[in-house]
Amino acid sequence: xxxxxxxxxxxxxxxxxxxxxxxxxxxxxxxxxxxSMPQFSILMQLHxxxxxxxxxxxxxxxxxxxxxxxxxxxxxxAGYLERAEDPADRRAKLLTLSAAGEVLISxxxxxxxxxxxxxxxVLSVEEREKVSEAxxxxxxxxxxxxxxxxxx
Amino acid sequence: xxxxxxxxxxxxxxxxxxxxxxxxxxxxxxxxxxxSMPQFSILMQLHxxxxxxxxxxxxxxxxxxxxxxxxxxxxxxAGYLERAEDPADRRAKLLTLSAAGEVLISxxxxxxxxxxxxxxxVLSVEEREKVSEAxxxxxxxxxxxxxxxxxx
DNA sequence: TTATATAGTTAAGCACGCTTAAATAAAAAG
DNA sequence: CTTTTTATTTAAGCGTGCTTAACTATATAA
Numbered sequence: 001x002x003x004x005x006x007x008x009x010x011x012x013x014x015x016x017x018x019x020x021x022x023x024x025x026x027x028x029x030x031x032x033x034x035x036s037m038p039q040f041s042i043l044m045q046l047h048x049x050x051x052x053x054x055x056x057x058x059x060x061x062x063x064x065x066x067x068x069x070x071x072x073x074x075x076x077x078a079g080y081l082e083r084a085e086d087p088a089d090r091r092a093k094l095l096t097l098s099a100a101g102e103v104l105i106s107x108x109x110x111x112x113x114x115x116x117x118x119x120x121x122v123l124s125v126e127e128r129e130k131v132s133e134a135x136x137x138x139x140x141x142x143x144x145x146x147x148x149x150x151x152x
Numbered sequence: 153x154x155x156x157x158x159x160x161x162x163x164x165x166x167x168x169x170x171x172x173x174x175x176x177x178x179x180x181x182x183x184x185x186x187x188s189m190p191q192f193s194i195l196m197q198l199h200x201x202x203x204x205x206x207x208x209x210x211x212x213x214x215x216x217x218x219x220x221x222x223x224x225x226x227x228x229x230a231g232y233l234e235r236a237e238d239p240a241d242r243r244a245k246l247l248t249l250s251a252a253g254e255v256l257i258s259x260x261x262x263x264x265x266x267x268x269x270x271x272x273x274v275l276s277v278e279e280r281e282k283v284s285e286a287x288x289x290x291x292x293x294x295x296x297x298x299x300x301x302x303x304x
Numbered sequence: 305t306t307a308t309a310t311a312g313t314t315a316a317g318c319a320c321g322c323t324t325a326a327a328t329a330a331a332a333a334g
Numbered sequence: 335c336t337t338t339t340t341a342t343t344t345a346a347g348c349g350t351g352c353t354t355a356a357c358t359a360t361a362t363a364a
Contacts, residue, residue, distance in 0.1 A: 053341075053342090054341070054342060054343090055340085055341060055342085065341070065342065065343090066342085066343075066344080068342090069341095069342060069343055069344085070343090070344090073343085086341095089340090089341080090341095091340065091341040091342070092340090092341055092342080093341080093342070
Protein backbone atom coordinates (compact mmCIF):
# COMPACT_ATOMS: atom_id res chain seq x y z
CA UNK A 1 0.00 0.00 0.00
CA UNK A 2 2.66 2.45 1.03
CA UNK A 3 4.71 1.18 -1.88
CA UNK A 4 1.98 2.06 -4.31
CA UNK A 5 1.58 5.59 -3.00
CA UNK A 6 5.29 6.17 -2.97
CA UNK A 7 5.55 4.82 -6.49
CA UNK A 8 2.88 7.17 -7.78
CA UNK A 9 4.48 10.11 -6.10
CA UNK A 10 7.84 9.40 -7.65
CA UNK A 11 6.31 8.90 -11.05
CA UNK A 12 4.41 12.16 -10.81
CA UNK A 13 7.37 14.12 -9.56
CA UNK A 14 9.36 13.06 -12.57
CA UNK A 15 6.52 13.76 -14.94
CA UNK A 16 6.06 17.27 -13.60
CA UNK A 17 9.71 17.94 -14.16
CA UNK A 18 9.68 16.43 -17.58
CA UNK A 19 6.50 18.10 -18.74
CA UNK A 20 7.81 21.49 -17.86
CA UNK A 21 11.04 21.08 -19.79
CA UNK A 22 9.55 19.31 -22.74
CA UNK A 23 6.67 21.67 -23.33
CA UNK A 24 9.04 24.60 -23.62
CA UNK A 25 10.99 22.96 -26.43
CA UNK A 26 7.85 21.81 -28.09
CA UNK A 27 6.01 25.12 -28.25
CA UNK A 28 9.18 26.89 -29.23
CA UNK A 29 9.64 24.60 -32.21
CA UNK A 30 5.98 24.75 -33.22
CA UNK A 31 6.18 28.54 -33.24
CA UNK A 32 9.37 28.56 -35.29
CA UNK A 33 7.76 26.46 -38.01
CA UNK A 34 4.68 28.63 -38.20
CA UNK A 35 2.47 25.65 -37.48
CA SER A 36 -0.27 25.78 -34.88
CA MET A 37 -0.56 23.23 -32.13
CA PRO A 38 -3.44 21.29 -33.73
CA GLN A 39 -1.61 21.21 -37.04
CA PHE A 40 1.56 19.94 -35.42
CA SER A 41 -0.41 17.34 -33.49
CA ILE A 42 -1.94 15.96 -36.66
CA LEU A 43 1.48 15.53 -38.23
CA MET A 44 2.74 13.83 -35.08
CA GLN A 45 -0.17 11.49 -35.07
CA LEU A 46 0.29 10.59 -38.74
CA HIS A 47 3.93 9.93 -38.00
CA UNK A 48 3.17 7.56 -35.15
CA UNK A 49 0.12 5.74 -36.42
CA UNK A 50 0.65 5.86 -40.15
CA UNK A 51 -1.73 6.91 -42.96
CA UNK A 52 -5.41 7.35 -42.20
CA UNK A 53 -8.53 9.16 -43.36
CA UNK A 54 -10.25 12.37 -42.31
CA UNK A 55 -12.75 10.60 -40.08
CA UNK A 56 -9.99 9.07 -38.00
CA UNK A 57 -8.39 12.47 -37.48
CA UNK A 58 -11.78 13.78 -36.51
CA UNK A 59 -12.30 11.03 -33.93
CA UNK A 60 -8.83 11.10 -32.45
CA UNK A 61 -8.88 14.84 -31.86
CA UNK A 62 -12.53 14.95 -30.95
CA UNK A 63 -13.51 17.58 -33.51
CA UNK A 64 -16.06 17.50 -36.34
CA UNK A 65 -15.12 16.06 -39.72
CA UNK A 66 -15.42 19.58 -41.10
CA UNK A 67 -12.77 20.86 -38.74
CA UNK A 68 -10.49 17.94 -39.54
CA UNK A 69 -10.92 18.51 -43.25
CA UNK A 70 -10.02 22.20 -42.99
CA UNK A 71 -7.01 21.55 -40.80
CA UNK A 72 -5.74 18.83 -43.10
CA UNK A 73 -6.25 21.05 -46.11
CA UNK A 74 -3.87 23.64 -44.70
CA UNK A 75 -1.24 21.00 -44.09
CA UNK A 76 -1.65 19.71 -47.63
CA UNK A 77 -1.26 23.22 -49.02
CA ALA A 78 1.79 23.74 -46.85
CA GLY A 79 3.29 20.62 -48.39
CA TYR A 80 3.52 18.53 -45.24
CA LEU A 81 0.73 16.11 -46.11
CA GLU A 82 -0.38 14.17 -49.17
CA ARG A 83 -4.08 13.61 -49.66
CA ALA A 84 -4.95 10.78 -52.04
CA GLU A 85 -8.09 8.86 -52.78
CA ASP A 86 -8.39 5.64 -50.83
CA PRO A 87 -8.32 2.88 -53.46
CA ALA A 88 -10.45 0.66 -51.22
CA ASP A 89 -13.17 3.26 -50.74
CA ARG A 90 -13.42 6.09 -53.19
CA ARG A 91 -15.31 8.30 -50.76
CA ALA A 92 -12.45 8.27 -48.30
CA LYS A 93 -9.07 9.97 -48.45
CA LEU A 94 -5.74 8.54 -47.52
CA LEU A 95 -3.52 11.00 -45.70
CA THR A 96 0.21 10.42 -45.56
CA LEU A 97 3.12 12.51 -44.39
CA SER A 98 5.11 13.96 -47.28
CA ALA A 99 8.90 13.85 -47.27
CA ALA A 100 8.88 17.43 -45.96
CA GLY A 101 6.48 16.38 -43.24
CA GLU A 102 8.74 13.54 -42.14
CA VAL A 103 11.71 15.87 -41.98
CA LEU A 104 9.75 18.38 -39.93
CA ILE A 105 8.65 15.81 -37.40
CA SER A 106 12.13 14.40 -37.05
CA UNK A 107 13.55 17.83 -36.43
CA UNK A 108 10.79 18.63 -33.96
CA UNK A 109 11.36 15.45 -32.02
CA UNK A 110 15.06 16.11 -32.00
CA UNK A 111 14.52 19.65 -30.72
CA UNK A 112 12.10 18.56 -28.06
CA UNK A 113 14.31 15.87 -26.67
CA UNK A 114 17.74 17.36 -27.05
CA UNK A 115 17.88 18.55 -23.45
CA UNK A 116 17.50 14.97 -22.33
CA UNK A 117 20.84 14.05 -23.84
CA UNK A 118 22.50 16.35 -21.34
CA UNK A 119 20.91 14.30 -18.60
CA UNK A 120 23.25 11.47 -19.44
CA UNK A 121 26.19 13.72 -18.62
CA VAL A 122 25.27 14.16 -14.98
CA LEU A 123 24.67 10.44 -14.42
CA SER A 124 27.23 7.74 -13.80
CA VAL A 125 27.40 4.68 -16.01
CA GLU A 126 25.67 2.52 -13.41
CA GLU A 127 22.98 5.11 -12.94
CA ARG A 128 22.36 5.29 -16.64
CA GLU A 129 21.97 1.55 -16.76
CA LYS A 130 19.50 1.54 -13.91
CA VAL A 131 17.48 4.27 -15.54
CA SER A 132 17.53 2.54 -18.89
CA GLU A 133 16.30 -0.67 -17.40
CA ALA A 134 13.56 1.04 -15.44
CA UNK A 135 12.25 3.03 -18.38
CA UNK A 136 12.15 -0.04 -20.56
CA UNK A 137 10.11 -1.67 -17.83
CA UNK A 138 7.77 1.29 -17.77
CA UNK A 139 7.34 1.47 -21.52
CA UNK A 140 6.44 -2.19 -21.65
CA UNK A 141 4.10 -1.74 -18.71
CA UNK A 142 2.15 0.90 -20.63
CA UNK A 143 1.81 -1.41 -23.61
CA UNK A 144 0.63 -4.20 -21.36
CA UNK A 145 -1.85 -1.92 -19.66
CA UNK A 146 -3.31 -0.71 -22.94
CA UNK A 147 -3.68 -4.28 -24.14
CA UNK A 148 -5.68 -5.00 -21.00
CA UNK A 149 -7.85 -1.93 -21.47
CA UNK A 150 -8.70 -2.99 -25.00
CA UNK A 151 -10.02 -6.29 -23.71
CA UNK A 152 -12.31 -4.86 -21.04
CA UNK B 153 29.38 5.99 -26.51
CA UNK B 154 27.05 3.16 -27.29
CA UNK B 155 25.76 3.49 -23.75
CA UNK B 156 24.90 7.12 -24.28
CA UNK B 157 23.01 6.47 -27.49
CA UNK B 158 21.12 3.56 -26.00
CA UNK B 159 20.31 5.64 -22.97
CA UNK B 160 18.88 8.46 -25.07
CA UNK B 161 16.83 6.05 -27.12
CA UNK B 162 15.28 4.48 -24.05
CA UNK B 163 14.54 7.86 -22.54
CA UNK B 164 12.90 9.07 -25.72
CA UNK B 165 10.86 5.94 -26.22
CA UNK B 166 9.39 6.35 -22.78
CA UNK B 167 8.75 10.03 -23.29
CA UNK B 168 6.91 9.40 -26.53
CA UNK B 169 4.69 6.93 -24.78
CA UNK B 170 4.12 9.19 -21.85
CA UNK B 171 3.46 12.32 -23.86
CA UNK B 172 0.80 10.61 -25.87
CA UNK B 173 -1.09 9.36 -22.83
CA UNK B 174 -0.68 12.45 -20.75
CA UNK B 175 -1.72 14.93 -23.39
CA UNK B 176 -5.01 13.16 -23.85
CA UNK B 177 -5.90 13.50 -20.19
CA UNK B 178 -4.74 17.06 -20.15
CA UNK B 179 -6.71 18.37 -23.10
CA UNK B 180 -9.74 16.43 -21.98
CA UNK B 181 -9.68 18.12 -18.62
CA UNK B 182 -9.02 21.56 -20.05
CA UNK B 183 -12.03 21.13 -22.32
CA UNK B 184 -14.25 19.98 -19.47
CA UNK B 185 -13.48 23.09 -17.43
CA UNK B 186 -14.15 25.43 -20.33
CA UNK B 187 -10.66 26.88 -20.03
CA SER B 188 -8.44 27.33 -23.05
CA MET B 189 -4.91 26.01 -23.16
CA PRO B 190 -3.23 29.39 -22.54
CA GLN B 191 -5.55 30.09 -19.63
CA PHE B 192 -4.85 26.73 -18.09
CA SER B 193 -1.14 27.21 -18.59
CA ILE B 194 -1.19 30.49 -16.73
CA LEU B 195 -2.90 28.89 -13.75
CA MET B 196 -0.38 26.04 -13.82
CA GLN B 197 2.47 28.46 -13.88
CA LEU B 198 1.08 30.49 -10.99
CA HIS B 199 0.67 27.28 -9.06
CA UNK B 200 4.26 26.22 -9.60
CA UNK B 201 6.09 29.52 -9.35
CA UNK B 202 3.85 31.48 -7.03
CA UNK B 203 2.41 35.00 -7.34
CA UNK B 204 3.76 37.35 -9.99
CA UNK B 205 2.86 40.36 -12.13
CA UNK B 206 1.54 40.78 -15.65
CA UNK B 207 4.97 41.42 -17.12
CA UNK B 208 6.26 38.09 -15.89
CA UNK B 209 3.36 36.27 -17.47
CA UNK B 210 4.06 38.17 -20.64
CA UNK B 211 7.73 37.16 -20.64
CA UNK B 212 7.23 33.54 -19.70
CA UNK B 213 4.66 32.91 -22.39
CA UNK B 214 6.36 35.13 -24.91
CA UNK B 215 3.34 37.31 -25.64
CA UNK B 216 2.80 41.07 -25.35
CA UNK B 217 1.79 42.61 -22.05
CA UNK B 218 -1.54 43.44 -23.65
CA UNK B 219 -2.24 39.79 -24.37
CA UNK B 220 -1.20 38.77 -20.86
CA UNK B 221 -3.45 41.41 -19.35
CA UNK B 222 -6.47 40.27 -21.35
CA UNK B 223 -5.89 36.62 -20.58
CA UNK B 224 -5.47 37.30 -16.89
CA UNK B 225 -8.58 39.43 -16.84
CA UNK B 226 -10.67 36.51 -18.02
CA UNK B 227 -9.25 34.29 -15.31
CA UNK B 228 -9.96 36.95 -12.69
CA UNK B 229 -13.54 37.26 -13.89
CA ALA B 230 -13.89 33.48 -13.86
CA GLY B 231 -12.81 33.54 -10.23
CA TYR B 232 -9.62 31.52 -10.56
CA LEU B 233 -7.22 34.41 -10.02
CA GLU B 234 -6.95 37.35 -7.67
CA ARG B 235 -5.46 40.57 -8.97
CA ALA B 236 -4.24 42.94 -6.29
CA GLU B 237 -2.04 46.00 -6.31
CA ASP B 238 1.58 45.27 -5.57
CA PRO B 239 2.32 47.14 -2.31
CA ALA B 240 5.95 47.55 -3.34
CA ASP B 241 5.14 49.14 -6.69
CA ARG B 242 1.73 50.65 -7.20
CA ARG B 243 1.99 50.38 -10.99
CA ALA B 244 2.31 46.62 -10.79
CA LYS B 245 -0.26 43.96 -10.00
CA LEU B 246 0.17 40.88 -7.88
CA LEU B 247 -1.55 37.83 -9.30
CA THR B 248 -2.35 34.90 -7.04
CA LEU B 249 -4.39 31.75 -7.48
CA SER B 250 -7.74 31.93 -5.69
CA ALA B 251 -8.99 29.01 -3.65
CA ALA B 252 -11.06 27.93 -6.66
CA GLY B 253 -7.95 28.13 -8.79
CA GLU B 254 -6.00 25.90 -6.45
CA VAL B 255 -8.77 23.33 -6.43
CA LEU B 256 -8.94 23.38 -10.21
CA ILE B 257 -5.24 22.78 -10.63
CA SER B 258 -5.23 19.99 -8.10
CA UNK B 259 -8.08 18.26 -9.88
CA UNK B 260 -6.41 18.75 -13.24
CA UNK B 261 -3.16 17.27 -12.06
CA UNK B 262 -5.02 14.36 -10.56
CA UNK B 263 -6.91 13.76 -13.81
CA UNK B 264 -3.79 14.01 -15.92
CA UNK B 265 -1.85 11.53 -13.88
CA UNK B 266 -4.50 9.06 -12.86
CA UNK B 267 -3.67 6.64 -15.63
CA UNK B 268 -0.19 6.29 -14.20
CA UNK B 269 -1.55 4.71 -11.04
CA UNK B 270 -2.71 1.77 -13.12
CA UNK B 271 0.88 1.31 -14.20
CA UNK B 272 1.71 0.10 -10.74
CA UNK B 273 -0.76 -2.74 -11.17
CA VAL B 274 1.11 -4.38 -14.02
CA LEU B 275 4.49 -4.15 -12.29
CA SER B 276 5.87 -6.45 -9.64
CA VAL B 277 7.06 -5.09 -6.32
CA GLU B 278 10.70 -5.36 -7.35
CA GLU B 279 10.00 -3.65 -10.63
CA ARG B 280 8.23 -0.82 -8.89
CA GLU B 281 11.20 -0.35 -6.64
CA LYS B 282 13.61 -0.28 -9.53
CA VAL B 283 11.50 2.26 -11.35
CA SER B 284 11.10 4.42 -8.26
CA GLU B 285 14.80 4.49 -7.71
CA ALA B 286 15.56 5.30 -11.32
CA UNK B 287 13.03 8.12 -11.55
CA UNK B 288 14.33 9.69 -8.37
CA UNK B 289 17.76 9.57 -9.94
CA UNK B 290 16.42 11.26 -13.06
CA UNK B 291 14.54 13.95 -11.20
CA UNK B 292 17.64 14.86 -9.26
CA UNK B 293 19.69 14.77 -12.42
CA UNK B 294 17.46 17.41 -13.97
CA UNK B 295 17.85 19.65 -10.94
CA UNK B 296 21.60 19.20 -11.07
CA UNK B 297 21.67 19.97 -14.75
CA UNK B 298 19.65 23.15 -14.36
CA UNK B 299 21.93 24.29 -11.57
CA UNK B 300 24.86 23.87 -13.93
CA UNK B 301 23.10 25.74 -16.71
CA UNK B 302 22.46 28.68 -14.44
CA UNK B 303 26.15 28.98 -13.76
CA UNK B 304 27.28 28.99 -17.39
C1' DT C 305 10.68 69.68 -10.82
C1' DT C 306 10.64 67.98 -15.16
C1' DA C 307 11.59 64.28 -18.29
C1' DT C 308 11.69 59.58 -19.21
C1' DA C 309 10.99 54.78 -18.43
C1' DT C 310 8.01 51.12 -16.67
C1' DA C 311 3.47 48.44 -15.49
C1' DG C 312 -0.75 47.72 -16.92
C1' DT C 313 -5.20 48.50 -19.51
C1' DT C 314 -8.25 49.24 -23.48
C1' DA C 315 -9.78 49.16 -28.28
C1' DA C 316 -9.52 47.82 -33.14
C1' DG C 317 -8.52 44.36 -36.14
C1' DC C 318 -6.54 39.96 -37.91
C1' DA C 319 -5.87 34.84 -38.09
C1' DC C 320 -7.21 30.60 -36.49
C1' DG C 321 -9.87 26.64 -34.95
C1' DC C 322 -14.25 25.21 -34.31
C1' DT C 323 -19.29 24.48 -35.17
C1' DT C 324 -23.53 24.00 -37.84
C1' DA C 325 -25.76 23.53 -42.20
C1' DA C 326 -25.88 22.40 -46.87
C1' DA C 327 -23.91 19.90 -50.74
C1' DT C 328 -21.49 16.10 -53.42
C1' DA C 329 -20.22 11.58 -54.23
C1' DA C 330 -19.71 6.82 -53.39
C1' DA C 331 -20.83 2.61 -50.75
C1' DA C 332 -24.26 -0.43 -48.54
C1' DA C 333 -28.89 -1.95 -47.67
C1' DG C 334 -33.56 -2.79 -49.09
C1' DC D 335 -32.68 -0.15 -58.84
C1' DT D 336 -33.99 2.93 -55.27
C1' DT D 337 -33.02 4.43 -50.50
C1' DT D 338 -30.11 5.31 -46.93
C1' DT D 339 -25.79 5.69 -44.75
C1' DT D 340 -20.98 7.12 -44.86
C1' DA D 341 -16.80 10.19 -46.13
C1' DT D 342 -15.60 14.45 -47.21
C1' DT D 343 -15.88 19.31 -48.54
C1' DT D 344 -17.46 24.15 -48.48
C1' DA D 345 -19.41 28.35 -46.55
C1' DA D 346 -21.03 31.32 -42.87
C1' DG D 347 -20.35 32.77 -38.39
C1' DC D 348 -18.60 32.70 -33.53
C1' DG D 349 -15.10 32.93 -29.80
C1' DT D 350 -10.34 33.29 -28.74
C1' DG D 351 -5.66 34.68 -28.62
C1' DC D 352 -2.68 37.71 -30.45
C1' DT D 353 -0.79 42.22 -32.16
C1' DT D 354 -0.33 47.24 -32.57
C1' DA D 355 -1.46 51.75 -30.98
C1' DA D 356 -3.08 54.94 -27.77
C1' DC D 357 -3.67 56.02 -22.89
C1' DT D 358 -3.25 56.21 -17.58
C1' DA D 359 -0.63 55.96 -13.58
C1' DT D 360 3.46 55.29 -10.99
C1' DA D 361 8.43 55.12 -10.46
C1' DT D 362 13.06 56.70 -11.57
C1' DA D 363 16.67 59.88 -13.47
C1' DA D 364 18.28 64.51 -14.86
